Amino acid sequence: MLRFSAVFSAIFIFTQTISAQAQTVSITQDLPQVSFSINGQNFTVARIQDTENQLTGDFTKTSRACPPFCIQPMTVAPGVDTVGELEVLDFLQTRVSSGTGLLIDSRVPDFYNNGAIPGAVNVPFNALESDNPYRDDIMRALGATDSGDGLDFSNVYDLMLYCNGPWCGQSKRAIDGLLDAGYPADRLFYYRGGMQNWLLLGLTTVTPANGG
């Protein structure tokens, strides 16, 4: 009996070592990486495997001036759910892949082009604010239809918005703009961690300006 359990534990340790060599840093215990396909384009999100890796550059700063870079609340608007990284990945795998949702990078194009979450589409927050006379064109592209003297939002995409991080107010401004335009709150989600937390966890990013 003792021998049996020794053999079992040896096998167990052995397999653990094998799998650990294949993937030192998984997303969750059962989830080494996430793959999804959007409109024919394939994406894979994993984490940086170097356990000594550290962030460098802009996203290591602790003390950006506030205002404007102020700490955001957990809930930015009533009815808009706040999510974390696993919900972002699930959203990409299910709703974005199936064409019912969009992950929106609400930053200005320069930031988006320098590094974004795979599968995200750039809709800058100021394009969604009320002073953009062409905002309704964006609403129509998001699935709103003309009805009478206004827009009908019953068939719009679910939107998940992020920006630079918990100290970035651009997602909130984008969400406020969407709500102001008539977008239903229950179709909106807020990834508060943003690029800051995404990078801190060593998750894959893409640089859309360089074609990938």
Next chain:
Amino acid sequence: MIRIVLAFFATAVVVCAAIVFAPAGNNDDPAQTDVTRTQSQTVTSPTLAPAIAGQNTSDGVAVSAASRILAATGGAVQPEPAIKTDDSSISDTTAGVLAALGLATGAPAPTPTSTTGDDKMMDMTAGALAGIRAITGQPAPQQAESNSLQSLVAKALQEGQNDAYIDALLNEAAQAGDVSVPAMLVTSDGRVDTSTLLASIVQQATTMTTGQAPAAPTTPLGAADGVEVRVVQRAGETEQYKFYTVAAGDSLGSIAVKFYGSVEFFPRIFEANRQILSSPDRIQAGQRLVIP
């Protein structure tokens, strides 16, 4: 016989109306001195006279003269142009054609709604829309429409069709309302100015390959070309004004090429003639345009 008499009577009434109303229209401009006002009176009558003398069938002349009088006096009635126009810039159109032919211009890809490059909101919206459409796979309805002129031209050029064929093709599509045409490419007889469009494509392709900007024509244009130079004195200054009488088949784009060497200068001519041109495609044979 009685018809000819009636026609003469009608034209006489129109000429009288022109003489009575046209100076009143110009009086609205306080900047003009007496000298220039006399000038504009002499400008008005020759504009009408050749048009009437040139065509004895009275109806067309009466309509166009009347509409010009209405335009001069602030009247609103204008004949609707047969061709659907847009205010897309010709550089977008030519860049689109060249891009379709596989020649990169280095210019940004034409956007469906961009009319003025400096409208940030419009550009940002266009960028966001392009991003959404790329990821959702939605068609871009406006882009498809505004690009169809470009794709028609590009396809015909790829097939090696001659200019006359392309001209017929574009005019047929424009008359049917299938494509919309940059307003400056609508000629005085309501057709698409294909030769100017094609020349502009060639010019842009040349500029791309040689890196040389087109030069303005150096040959001075004379009276035979419908050009007239007048010297106007105002407040101690002597200024020279150039006038051009629009001929059949001219478009604002072709006139810009004639004087400045490139269609890109058409807004300069249009702006200087806002009093008689309500829109760049409302150009009519016999109109006298100031060339700034």
